[in-house]
Amino acid sequence: GAVVSQHPSRVICKSGTSVKIECRSLDFQATTMFWYRQFPKQSLMLMATSNEGSKATYEQGVEKDKFLINHASLTLSTLTVTSAHPEDSSFYICSARSPKGETQYFGPGTRLLVL
Amino acid sequence: GQQVMQIPQYQHVQEGEDFTTYCNSSTTLSNIQWYKQRPGGHPVFLIQLVKSGEVKKQKRLTFQFGEAKKNSSLHITATQTTDVGTYFCAVNDGANSKLTFGKGITLSVRP
Numbered sequence: 766g767a768v769v770s771q772h773p774s775r776v777i778c779k780s781g782t783s784v785k786i787e788c789r790s791l792d793f794q795a796t797t798m799f800w801y802r803q804f805p806k807q808s809l810m811l812m813a814t815s816n817e818g819s820k821a822t823y824e825q826g827v828e829k830d831k832f833l834i835n836h837a838s839l840t841l842s843t844l845t846v847t848s849a850h851p852e853d854s855s856f857y858i859c860s861a862r863s864p865k866g867e868t869q870y871f872g873p874g875t876r877l878l879v880l
Numbered sequence: 881g882q883q884v885m886q887i888p889q890y891q892h893v894q895e896g897e898d899f900t901t902y903c904n905s906s907t908t909l910s911n912i913q914w915y916k917q918r919p920g921g922h923p924v925f926l927i928q929l930v931k932s933g934e935v936k937k938q939k940r941l942t943f944q945f946g947e948a949k950k951n952s953s954l955h956i957t958a959t960q961t962t963d964v965g966t967y968f969c970a971v972n973d974g975a976n977s978k979l980t981f982g983k984g985i986t987l988s989v990r991p
Contacts, residue, residue, distance in 0.1 A: 797977060808968065808983045809923065814976060822976075858922055862977045868913060869979060871922045 767793050769861050771872035778849055779880055785845045786875045788859030794839035795861035799869060800832075803856040815842040849879040882909055882971040886982035894990050899956040901985045903969030911972050912945055912952040913979070918965040928972075961989050 768791040778784050788798055796817045801809040813834055814822040821834035833845040846853055856876050860869035885904050893899050903912060911930045915923040927936050929945035929952060936943045940963075942955040956963055968984040 799978070806986075808981045811978060811980075814978060860979075866977045867972070868925050868928060869977070871915075871924070874922045 767870040769870045769872040775876045777878045783847045788842045790840045790861040797862040798842040799860045801858045884982040892988045903952045913970045915968045
């Protein structure tokens with residue numbers, strides 16, 4: 766099956782710093798990628814849809830200036846959590862839409878801990 | 881958008897017992913997908929159902945889409961400890977390929 770990677774897998778940072786998470790589709794081109802956030806024992810919540818070459822579409826309640834998304838190529842999308850605070854600590858998961866658009870392939874996730 | 885509900889959120893079974901869980905909606909769904917997330921892992925796509933009354937099997941897992949396309953079920957025959965994890969149903973909205981996930985059901989299996 767298709768492979769999606771995320772880097773880093775785990776990050777600990779101080780409050781106020783910015784953290785960049787990369788999401789790559791390794792064996793297919795993904796014009797559309799998605800970013801989710803998952804708190805412990807909860808479901809995945811879609812944060813934004815990342816489209817190659819255009820601005821991301823954010824879900825209601827997600828601050829676009831805080832969660833910067835860049836999809837500069839067909840295989841890479843990045844999520845930058847700016848001025849991170851402890852409440853931003855979560856499991857961030859990206860996914861890439863399959864070439865036929867019928868499903869999504871998920872990355873392994875990034876665990877962010879903000880101290 | 882289309883919404884799906886999964887209740888309960890947790891279920892515990894004895895190894896070897898069968899397990900069934902449901903995904904329900906108040907509206908007709910265009911499709912339903914099922915994902916499995918192991919503890920500490922990420923969601924992995926299991927199956928997609930599109931047709932009314934559709935039934936698909938994967939080894940000990942049986943997935944069914946209701947006749948009215950308002951619910952779906954996942955049945956696991958003779959559970960094993962490897963079945964442990966959270967099972968999510970999700971709806972693909974088609975136009976934007978966005979997925980809306982249910983809350984999931986976390987299955988634990990007593991050996």
